[in-house]
Amino acid sequence: MNYNKKTVRDVDVAGKKVLLRCDFNVPMAKDGSGVITDDKRIRAALPTIEYLLEQNAAVIACSHMGKPKGEVKPELSLKPVAARLSELLGKPVIMADDVVGEDAKAKAAALKPGEILLLENTRFEKGETKNDPELAKAMADMAELYVSDAFGAVHRAHASTAGVAEYLPAVSGFLIQKELEVIGGALANPKRPLVAILGGSKVSSKIGVINNLLEIADTIIIGGGMAYTFSAAQGGKVGESLLEADWMDYSNEMVQKAADKGVKLLLPVDTVCADKFAPDAKSQVVHAGEIPDGWQGLDIGPETVKLYCDAVKDAGTVIWNGPMGVFEFPAFAKGTEAVAEALSKTDAITIIGGGDSAAAVQQLGYADKMSHISTGGGASLEFMEGKELPGVACLLDA
Numbered sequence: 587m588n589y590n591k592k593t594v595r596d597v598d599v600a601g602k603k604v605l606l607r608c609d610f611n612v613p614m615a616k617d618g619s620g621v622i623t624d625d626k627r628i629r630a631a632l633p634t635i636e637y638l639l640e641q642n643a644a645v646i647a648c649s650h651m652g653k654p655k656g657e658v659k660p661e662l663s664l665k666p667v668a669a670r671l672s673e674l675l676g677k678p679v680i681m682a683d684d685v686v687g688e689d690a691k692a693k694a695a696a697l698k699p700g701e702i703l704l705l706e707n708t709r710f711e712k713g714e715t716k717n718d719p720e721l722a723k724a725m726a727d728m729a730e731l732y733v734s735d736a737f738g739a740v741h742r743a744h745a746s747t748a749g750v751a752e753y754l755p756a757v758s759g760f761l762i763q764k765e766l767e768v769i770g771g772a773l774a775n776p777k778r779p780l781v782a783i784l785g786g787s788k789v790s791s792k793i794g795v796i797n798n799l800l801e802i803a804d805t806i807i808i809g810g811g812m813a814y815t816f817s818a819a820q821g822g823k824v825g826e827s828l829l830e831a832d833w834m835d836y837s838n839e840m841v842q843k844a845a846d847k848g849v850k851l852l853l854p855v856d857t858v859c860a861d862k863f864a865p866d867a868k869s870q871v872v873h874a875g876e877i878p879d880g881w882q883g884l885d886i887g888p889e890t891v892k893l894y895c896d897a898v899k900d901a902g903t904v905i906w907n908g909p910m911g912v913f914e915f916p917a918f919a920k921g922t923e924a925v926a927e928a929l930s931k932t933d934a935i936t937i938i939g940g941g942d943s944a945a946a947v948q949q950l951g952y953a954d955k956m957s958h959i960s961t962g963g964g965a966s967l968e969f970m971e972g973k974e975l976p977g978v979a980c981l982l983d984a
Contacts, residue, residue: 591766603644603729604730609631620666628667633759634759642700645703650707650709680697682694713745714745733756738940740977741965768935768937768958769970779805779902780903781807781901782795782806782906783906787810793833812828815833854886855873856873885911885912891920907939937956
């Protein structure tokens, strides 16, 4: 995939109507009050929006929120986003009542340079997730240029993420530009040694990533729930731990492939196990592969922590995707915390691949010590697998 794409700086946007795809899929209070509980994604879109407005473009922003499945669901309206965006920009954000209906069309037609309009939730339209050409064309007809800045959605070929690029010249915003430069650069031409830390619960969801990274990494570190599948595959006892029995052969193949390629593959040497899956469970440290019956591994053990932290000390680049244990339970967050701390102290370029790892780093207070925290969990995972991202592939090459 070509990571070198044109950005908003490479085209003349002055006086033009620009359709801007953002990722405003923000968490909302569960009580239906319309309160946004975390506005990080709205803030992340500000540099691109402010640049376009400063350049005297008329901005037609759009985004999805949640999974309304093509139906209008008032609790998933983007109205609270428009209100928050207006506060952050210090200027009015005009809100459309629909995506491509009469209201949106009229407001888009009347929009003047330096003004911003937000369309309603794109997934209120049935055609959005099907990448319906009619919907894509109706959205494109409102504008003269398309700017994609929703990295969290570029792995999906939807009408607003890829379809509109069939009808308009398409370039990236600053958020996607940074993701492509940082993650793309780390995959294509990393500062070595390149260390990949892969955690999370399932081997099955990380197969493509492990496979792709075996071609480029110097060291791969395995933690989290998926380590128990590797352990069981090598004849270890894993008790009640998370285990994907169907993926045991695959785990052994990966170990063999790493050995053949001269890639260091580090697996836990000890485990913190618990008598139940609960924050107040009894716990004990055992050697890897020696988890007693009825117990389950919930974190990497102290010797593994030392081993993993040593492995990142002299790294040139570290990519981290997936926690080392059940970090939501304080008693089983020590492995994830130690890795986050080790990364905060290294001189390496540190890239956190979105999702749970990003949440863990934020929660533990190390976010500002990382070089880059990806804004898209699923997208960064597919990026690391070497898959083509439809919402990036459709942009003009630089």
